[in-house]
Amino acid sequence: MIQNVQIEGIETIVQADAEQASRTVAQLIADQIGRKGDSVLGLATGGTPVQAYRQLIEMNRRGEVDFSAVTSFNLDEYIGLDGAHPQSFRAFMNEHLFDHVNIDRARTFVPDGCADDVAAHCAKYESMIDAAGGIDLQLLGLGHNGHIAFNEPGSPRDSRTRQVDLTPQTIQQNARFFDSIDEVPCHAITMGIATILAARRIVMLATGKGKAEAVARMLQGPIGEDHPASLLRRHDHVTVVLDNAAAGALHLE
Numbered sequence: 001m002i003q004n005v006q007i008e009g010i011e012t013i014v015q016a017d018a019e020q021a022s023r024t025v026a027q028l029i030a031d032q033i034g035r036k037g038d039s040v041l042g043l044a045t046g047g048t049p050v051q052a053y054r055q056l057i058e059m060n061r062r063g064e065v066d067f068s069a070v071t072s073f074n075l076d077e078y079i080g081l082d083g084a085h086p087q088s089f090r091a092f093m094n095e096h097l098f099d100h101v102n103i104d105r106a107r108t109f110v111p112d113g114c115a116d117d118v119a120a121h122c123a124k125y126e127s128m129i130d131a132a133g134g135i136d137l138q139l140l141g142l143g144h145n146g147h148i149a150f151n152e153p154g155s156p157r158d159s160r161t162r163q164v165d166l167t168p169q170t171i172q173q174n175a176r177f178f179d180s181i182d183e184v185p186c187h188a189i190t191m192g193i194a195t196i197l198a199a200r201r202i203v204m205l206a207t208g209k210g211k212a213e214a215v216a217r218m219l220q221g222p223i224g225e226d227h228p229a230s231l232l233r234r235h236d237h238v239t240v241v242l243d244n245a246a247a248g249a250l251h252l253e
């Protein structure tokens, strides 16, 4: 059964399972593009959004969503992996979305994990987002430790796109995408918390029991940099979409 509740002022949609939650997120993205054909989307990687991207591909095939004028900026990329590396986030986006919809590849942006001058590249990424008019809708996943993009606990709320170190926990979590944990890069480029909070609308998708504690802390715990996702409560247009399992630790009336 679908529940639509306000928690601490955040619209929270709880669906029965990950499939339904992903369908909701795909519909929110399609509605955004329907309202504004040349929307600027902020996109996420990780296991969570894959089903939502699959839904968008189906909707695009059925003519229900048109990506031809969309611009996209991805949240993050591993340092040291170029876009041709199968575990790069550029390759992930090509495989799970861009190769299958009518988006103009020249308007899809992912940070360059092999940039010679990382600081200059990060500053340029910020100015490209500004030049595109800012992000209309930012899709987010949620790390088990509350990270958003690669903003690990302790990341400053005024942070912008920059190079960061990954925590051992995140490296461990993401090892499932690599042949061995030794292949997981220890550093990444990530949009900052302030970059994310500058989006006009934020849609967070979290599914599965493993995210339940992080979800409860995000929505009902103290707001602070030690749980970066809790800072989303400082934004006035966030929608959190969950399945029942991820909503399991919330206190719902």
Ligand SMILES: O=P(O)(O)OC[C@H]1O[C@](O)(CO)[C@@H](O)[C@@H]1O
Pocket: 044, 045, 046, 047, 048, 049, 140, 141, 142, 143, 144, 148, 149, 150, 170, 174
């Ligand atoms: O969706 P997953 O695979 O659980 O990952 C959660 C979060 O962790 C990251 O993959 C980074 O470790 C984010 O991109 C994502 O939002």
